[in-house]
Amino acid sequence: GDIQPCVALGKGLADAGYEVRVVTMANFEPMVRQHGLEFFLMEGDAEALVKDMLRQMDGKGLQFVRMYRGILRTFGAISRSYHKAFSAEALRDSDAMLSQLPGGFYSYDLAEALQIPYIALSVIPQEPTRAWPVPVLPTRASLGQWYNRQTFRFTNLVGWQPFRAPINRFRAELGLKPASFLWGNTLRIGRERVPVIQGFSEQVVPTPPEWGEHIHTTGYWILDEPDWQPSPELRAFLDAGDPPVAIGFGSMPVPDPDSTTRLILEALESSGQRAILLSGWAQLGRQALPETVFPLDYAPYPWLFPRMAAIIHHGGSGTTGLALRSGVPSLVIPFTADQPFWGERTHALGVGPAALPFSTLTADDLAAALRTMLSDVTMQQRAAQLRDAMAAEQGIQTAVAIIRDYLDRWDSPGKGNARG
Known part of the structure; x- marks a missing residue:
């Protein structure tokens, strides 16, 4: 969910003439390479890490303390992987750093040491607001x-706080002063008005008045897969009756798949x-x-979702965006983190039941929500209206234009061909 939008944006940058390298785990190497981008390995197993995170939460991922402990254990387990990857000599030829790591962890520090541009990417609204x-x-x-x-x-x-010591060790290795004891690099990034490019829609998350002009909401970054074709069996199922509902939880494991x-x-x-069961x-x-x-x-969600009668999903940012763009009602079944936020937005927009x-x-409860989505004409009309309002957004093209403008105006000894 975090990687696919960045691959989509990376492909847009590659099409605009930039060399793009994606630093991520081996789970995503086929996706990265399939779209013509350079892959750089960060050690770790993303699926195993998510399973471990949810296991640590013990089914209570919507309780803050449990969620916090689970996320910290997960990120703590891969902190050494981040350190190793961003210490690699192979990354020292980068001409710009685009990163969606929270607080610019490791990536902002490396960009500072190399004296190259840093741009923050985000698929959830992380910038402070009232x-x-x-x-x-x-x-x-x-x-x-x-x-x-x-x-x-x-x-x-x-x-x-849990990352203060390892990141400051990394900064020391780069010859940099320690980051702020309390706030890390976050306040400094804000003072410098570092560009923040947000890969979601203003139709879904309206821009608050206190966000500055350096914060850009572009629309969703959707990965194009023109060569994908449905199987004859899938086509036959779709043609055999009324539109089904799509049900799936994306990258969220469950304790007992058979029971679920x-x-x-x-x-x-x-x-x-x-139904189609993903x-x-x-x-x-x-x-x-x-x-x-x-x-x-x-199946690519941009192809599948518009063919459905309704969509039930876990509430990841990218999946939510594609569900809202589909023009049919959707229901969020959140597990943890930002997923309740997207469930709240879906319901507030009138395009789905309460999460x-x-x-x-x-x-x-699930059957009742299904009946609501399939019978509520007003909800169905609002879903179609939201789809139409989002149709003109060109998220990737808008983001690429913002990045190009910033890199063209960058003035530093580290300026180059913007490989990053």
Whole structure:
């Protein structure tokens, strides 16, 4: 969910004449190379890390303390991998650094040492605002504008402290002074008005008045896969009846795939609805399925979602964007982190029912949400209107133009062909 939008943006930059190198884990190497980008390995197994993170949360990923501990253990486990990757001599020829690591971890430090441009990328709204609490706060209740803004400061403070020592060791190796004891590089990045490019839609997250002109919301970065073709079996299932619903949890594993699949099948039977069951990292649909449910390992969401009657997903930023662009109602079943935020936005926009947390999900609640999405004409009309409003957005092209303009204006000894 974090990597695919960056690969899409990287492909856009490559098409504009830049050399693009993506630093990520081996799980994503095929995707990176398939789209003609250079791959640089960062050690670690993304799927195993996510499974471990959710296991640490023990089914309570929407409780802040449990979520915080799980995320910190996960990032702590790969801190050495970040250190090793960003210390590599092979990255020293970079001419610019584009990164969506929180607080610019490691990437901002390397860019500072190399005296090259740094641009922050984000697929969730991480910039402080009075308009809403920080999106990674599972409790979405707001206690007012002052509270909302303080939640951003609080999460930055508690998020930085476990990484302060390793990142300052990295900075020392680069010959740099330590980052701020309390805030890391975050306040400095803000003072320098480092460009922040956000890969989501203003139709979904309106720009608050306090964001400066260096913060850009471009629209979603959608990966084009023109060579993909559906199997004859998938086409036959789609043609055999009314549009089905799509159900999948993307990169979210579940403790018991068979039990979760049975819950979904019960809700589908109760609502009388056909479905496409997306396996994902949850490994849904491994047992025998009725003829009204089609198991699917993969299909590009921009192709699949508009053909559905409704979409049920985990609430990752990219999946949410593609669901909202599809023109049909959608339901978010959040597990942790920013997913409740996207569930809240989906419901507030009137294009889906209130989110149903996975930890308390029941077949009856899921069936009721399905019936609502399939019968609520106003919700269906709003979903179509939102699709039409987002249709003109050119997220990748807009982001590439912003990056090109910034790099063209950059004045430093490290300026070059913007390879990064």
